[in-house]
Amino acid sequence: MVHFRARRSAPELVAPARPTPHEAKTLSDIDDFSECRYYASAIDFFSHDPTVDNLHPARSIVAALAEALVYYHPIAGRLREIPGGKLVVDCTGEGVVFVEADADVSLEELGGQPPYPCAEEFVCAGVVEGGSGAVVVVGRPLFYMQVTRLKDGAFVLGFQVCHVIADAAGVTQFIGAIAELARGEAHPSVSPVWEREIFKARDPPRVRHGVYPAYDPSSPSRTVLGDHDDVDDPMLSTPTEEMVGRYLRFGPKEVAALRMHLDAAQPCTTFELLTAFLWRCRTAALGYRSWQRVRLVLRVDARGNRRCKLDPPIPRGYYGNAVLRPMAEAGVEDLCSRPLGHAVGLVRKAKLCATEEHFRSMVDMMASARMAERLVASRRVFHVSDLTRLGQADKFNFGWARRVGGGLPRIGISSFLMACKNEHGEDTIVVPMLLPRHATERLAKEISMWVGDKFVIRSSM
Template structure:
C-alpha cells in the first residue's frame, strides 16, 4: 500500500464573507445526544475535468467556503451548553478551520475503486486534537490536499451534533457549487430544529426492547463481558472491507422468498446476510437474543403523514430501526427469514409517525445514554445515498471517497456501506466489518458460502 506525508500550511480561521446574524439556536432532541458529540470525518477525491481551465483548488474552495458560511452561518458559530444541559449553537461568526496541503502521490496510486480504508487517510485530514471535545470549538475543519497528478482531496470533520451525514454532504455540496458558479446553493439550508423536539411531556409508546432496557437499566444494565465484541481489546480487532458486485447481490437474492422478490432492496438482503454471518462467526450462544440496528432517513417524507422534514434540512434526521431475534432462529432458519425481518422492520418504522415520534421522545429522555444497547448488537450505517456522487466543482469531478477508518472506540461495532465505482464504470457496494481475527476468518467463509449457495 502506498505511503505518503502531507505538507500542511498553518491552519487559519475562515469567517463568513459577509456579516451574519448573532443569535442563539437550540438543537433538536435528535441532535442533542451525547452519542453525537464528536467530529465525523469524510474524505473525498477529485480529478480535473478534461477540457476545463486549470484551477488553484485551495484558493477557489477557500473563497467558496467563506460564501457558503453566509448561508450556513450556524456552522461558523460555537456549541454552548445551556442551563439544564441542553446544547445550542451561538452564532458568533467566529469561523471554521481551513488548511491547505500538498502530497507527492497520484490518484491512480490510491486504489481502484478509491474506497475506504484510504492509504494514509490521516494525512488527508487536518489536526483536530480530541475528536470528542466539541464545546466552544470550531464546528467544521477542512483540509484541501493538492496531489502530484493535479487532482486534489477534501478531508473534512463536522460536529455530528450540527448535522448528520446528509447534512454534512449538503454543506460540502454548497461549497462545491459556489466554487464554480456565482449562484446560491442549489439546496438552500433549513434550520427548523423545532420539528424534531420531543412532545411535552414525552410519550414513549413504541420502542424495541433493545431501547427500552437501556431506558430502564442504563448503559450498564447488561453484562458486556459476555460479548467478545465489547470485551476484546481494540488492538486485537481487525477491519476488513468486503466488496459486493451486482453479480454478488444477485447471488444473495436467490435466497429471498418469492413474495418479497419485488420489494426487497440491496440493503435488505446484504444486511440480513451480514447479520446472520456475523452472529454465527462471533459465536453467540443458542437462545441468546441478538439485535440489529440501522438508521432510516426521515427526509423526503413530507406529505406522507410521517414527519414534516423539509428539503434543505441539514440537522440530524436519522432514526434507528431495531430488530431482536434468538440466535438459533437467525442462524438456524434460511437467509430468507432474516431478509423478511429486515424488510418488515424498515417498512414498519418508515410508515408509522408514532414510531418516529416515540423515538424523538426517547432520545430526549435518554440524552446522556447510547441510542441502543451495545451488547450483542450489530449496527449498520448505509452511506451510499448521502449525495457524495453529486459533489462536483465544475472544473473537477469526484472519483471516490467516504468515511475513513473509525476513529472512535464506540464505532467498532458499526458497519458502513459505501457505493464505489471503478475505472471501468462498474458499481459495487463496499461493506466495512470489524471483528476479532478468528471471527473475521469465520465470517468470510460464511459469506462465501451464501454467495456460492
Template sequence: MTRFSSPPLVFTVRRCEPVLVTPAKPTPREWKELSDIDDQEGLRFQIPVIQFYRRCELSEGSLRGDPARVIREAVAKALVFYYPLAGRLREGPGHKLIVECTGEGVLFIEADADVTLDQFGHALQPPFPCLEELLYDVPGSSGVLHCPLILIQVTRLKCGGFIFALRLNHTMCDAAGLVQFMNAVAEMARGAQLLSLPPVWQRDLLKARVPPHITCTHIEYDEVADTKGTIIPLDDMAHRSFFFGPSEVNAIRRFVPQHLQAHYSTFELLTACLWRCRTIALQPDPEEDVRMICIVNARSKFNPPLPTGYYGNAFAFPMAISKAGTICEKHFAYTLELVRNAKANVTEEYMKSVADLMAIRGKPHFTVVRTYLVSDVTRAGFREVDFGWGRPKYGGPAKGGVGAIPGVASFYIPFRNNKGEDGIVVPICLPAAAMGRFVEELEGILKLASKCLEVASTDKLAAKSSRIIMSSL
C-alpha cells in the same frame, strides 16, 4: 464478491498551519437549540468523509486554479448561509446542546502530497492509507463542545488532482444535511452567488412535545448490561471493504423463494446477509441476544415532509433483535423479515416518540452490546459533489467502524469497480480473528448460491437439490 484491504502505499503530506475560515459576510450572533434527535448521546462524535478528484484541464489546455484556494473561499461564502456551522456548541440544562453562533469559523488545512491519484489504485475505497495524514486531527479540535464543528483538509496531489476530506460534528447534520452543505460549497466554488437550495434550520420540528410522552416501543435505547464482555474489543481490529455488484446481490437473492424475490430490497438482502455472517464470525453464546440497527431517513415519513433544505439529523435507529443461535441456524428468510420489520417501524409518530424519549430519559445512547449498525448512503449524493473539477472518483465515508463505540457501524457506499460494474462497497471493521471467519462465511454463501444456480438449471431433480441446499441457509 471482491474484498479489499488497505493498499501498501506510503506517502508524505506537507501541511500548512490550520486556519479558521469565517463567514465571508457578517452573520447573526444568536443562540440556536439543536433538536432532541440531534443531541442524543449516540451522535456526539466526529464523522469523517473523503472525496478524491482528478485533475481538470480547461478548454485552452491550462489547469483549473488552486483547489485549496478555491474551496477555502467557497467555504467562507457558504458559511454566510450556514452560519450555525461557524459557531460552537454549548451544553445547557438537561444535557441540552445549543449552538452559539459566534462566527468563529471552521478549521481549514491546506496540504500537498507526493503521490498521484493513480497510485491509490483502481479500487479506491475504505480503508484509505494514511487517512490520518489526509484528515489531520488538529490537537484540541475533536471534542463535541467548544470546538470547531467542521474540519476540512484539501490535499493537492502530484498529478494535479486533489483530495477533499471533511470531519463533521455529527450532532449538526446527518448524511443528507452534510451533502447539502458540501453542495453549497461546491456551487460557490463554481461561481454561484446564491444557493439553489437554501438551508432550513427549524430544529423545533424534531423537538420533544410538551409534555413529552413515549408512544412507541424503542428497544434500540434499552439499557443492556455488558455482563459477558460482549462489546467488541478495540485492540487488533481489522478493516476491509467488500464489493457487492449485481452478480453478488442476485446470488444472495437466490436464497429467497422465487415468488418472494422481488419483495425484498437490495438493502434488506445485504443487511440480512452481513448481519448473519458477522454474528457467525463473532461466535457469541447461542443464547445471547444480538442486535441490528438500520439507519432510516425519516424526512419523507412526516406529513407534510420535513422542509426541503432541512439539514439537521432526521433519521431513526430502528432495531431488530434475536438470539444469536437463531440467526445462525434458521433459514435466511427469518433474518430478512427481522430487517424488513425493523425498517417498517419508522413513522412520523415514531420520530416524535424518540424525541420525547430523549427528553424523558436524558438523551441515552443506543444499545451497542452485540449490535451491528448499517447506514445506507448510496443515495446521499456524495458522488455528485462537484467543486468545478467534475465528480469525484470516490466520495463518501472515509472508513467503517466510526462512532462513539468503534467497530459497530458499516456504510453502504455507491461504487464502480475496475470492470465498470456499479454496485455497493461496504467497509467492515472486526477483530482480526473474526474478520477471517467473516470472509470465509460470506464467500461460502456466495459460492453456495452460485452452485445452487448451476444445479437448478440442469433438471428437476437438481432443482430439488437446490431447494434443499437453500433451506439450510
C-alpha cells in the same frame, strides 16, 4: 499499497465572508442526543480537468467555504451546554478550520475504491472522532476541511463535521453548496433551513412500548439501550488494539448469488438483502451463544420517507439530524439456523416500523435519555446505514473538477453501505466493518459459503 505523508499548511480559521447574525440557536432533541456528540469524517476524490489552467483548488474552495458560511452561519459558531444537558449553538461567526496540503501520490495510485492507502493523511490531524471514548464538542469548531493536491493535478477533499450540527444528508447539502459557489453560482440552489424545533420531545413524553427492545425508562442513569448481559460479548471484551477495520465488497456476482438463496416471490432491495446477510454472518463470526439475543439498528433518513409522513413535513433544505433508528431483534440460533429470507423479513419489518409515531416516540426517548451515563450496554447491536445515494458526482459538482470516488478515512462501530465502481467498472457495494481480529477469518468463511467463492476481506490499512 503506496505510503506517503501529506505536507499540511498551518490550520486557518475561515469565517463567513460577510457579517452574520450573532444569536443562540437551540438544537433538536435528536441533535444533542449523546450519540451525536462526535466528529464524523469523509473523503472525496476529484480528477483534474486538463482544460482548466492555473486553477488552485484549495484557494477556490476556501473562498467558496467562506461564502457558504454566510448561508450556514450556525456551522461557524460554537456549542454551549446549558442546564439539563442540552446543547445550544452560539452563532459567533468564529469560523471553521481549513488546511491546505500536498501529497506525492497520484489519483491512480490511490485506487478506485476503499480501502485507500494512508487515508488519514487526507483529513485534518488531531481531530478526535467517534469510537475513541468521550469526545469534547463544546467550544470547538464544528467543521474541519482539508484540500490535498496530488501530484497529477487531482485533489482530495476531506472533512470532519460535528454530528450534532448535521447528519449525512445535511453535510452533503452543505458541501454541495460549497461546490456550487466554487463553480461560480450566485447562491446555493437549496436554501438551508434550521427549524430544529420540529424535532422537540412531546410534553409529557409518550415513548411507545417496543420502540427499542429493552428500553428501560425506569433506570436512565444505568442504561437505556442494551440488556445488561455483556458477558461473553467479544465486541466489548476485545482490547482496542485487537479490533480491526475491514472492508467487504459485494459486486453484481455476489449480490446475484445471495438472491439465489431467497424465495423468488420475496421482494427485497439490495440494502435489505446485504444488511440481513451481514447481520447473520457477523453474528456467526463473533461466536455468540445460541441462547443470546442480537439486535440490528437501521439508520434511515426521514426526509422523503414514504412510511414516515411527518406532520408538519421536514422542509426542503433542513440540514439537522433527521434519522430514524428502527431496530430488529432475534435470538442467535433463530437468526443463524433459519433461511436467509427469515433475516430479510426481520429487516423489512423493522423498516416498516419507521412511521411518524415511531419517530416521535424515538425523539421522546432521546430527550429523556440525554443525561444517561451508558446508552448501549451491549455491542451485540449491529448499526447499519445506507449511504449509497450520498456523495454522488452530481451533488459535488465543482464544474472544473469531477468527483470520482470517496469513502471513510477510518472505520467506526457503525457500518455503511457505500456505492462505488470496481476494477471492471461494475456497480459495487462496499461495507466497512469493525471486528475483533480473530473474527475476520470466520467472517470471510461465512460469506464464502453463501457466495460460492472465496471471499476476500480487505484491510483498512
